[in-house]
Amino acid sequence: xxxIKKKRSNHLRRRxxxxxxxxxxxTRPRLTVFRSLKHIYVQLINDELGVTVAEAxxxxxxxxxxxxxGGNIAAAExxxxxxxxxxxxxxxxxxxxxxxxxxYHGRIKALAEAARASGLKF
Numbered sequence: 674x675x676x677i678k679k680k681r682s683n684h685l686r687r688r689x690x691x692x693x694x695x696x697x698x699x700t701r702p703r704l705t706v707f708r709s710l711k712h713i714y715v716q717l718i719n720d721e722l723g724v725t726v727a728e729a730x731x732x733x734x735x736x737x738x739x740x741x742x743g744g745n746i747a748a749a750e751x752x753x754x755x756x757x758x759x760x761x762x763x764x765x766x767x768x769x770x771x772x773x774x775x776x777y778h779g780r781i782k783a784l785a786e787a788a789r790a791s792g793l794k795f
Contacts, residue, residue, distance in 0.1 A: 686774075695770075697718050698719065699722070704793070706772055711731075712732055713780055714728070715728065715752055717760055726760075727759040727763055729752050729755040730752060731752060736751050752787075753783065757788045760793055766794055770795045
């Protein structure tokens with residue numbers, strides 16, 4: 674197995690393992706993260722109803738103009754702050770963090786810490 678296939682396989686295995694253990698509810702939605710090379714996306718999901726409560730990304734109109742690069746740690750921090758503000762508007766203060774199979778490092782860690790600093794609890 675090539676190195677790239679092995680890394681992808683490990684990522685998918687971590688993703689499945691994490692999703693088996695966590696689920697979002699109406700009072701405590703799941704904060705899920707998707708990371709690409711150029712952008713980072715987060716959603717608050719109520720798994721009981723199967724609906725997205727709030728979303729934010731580096732492509733959001735609030736952030737797009739102010740971010741020259743959407744794929745770095747500074748952009749992830751901005752998205753974390755924005756999702757925390759949107760969660761507060763919806764009356765949500767506590768969430769379950771779904772890192773999407775990614776290691777808690779770099780952009781994922783920066784996003785989580787910025788969301789915590791802005792008032793989200795997880």
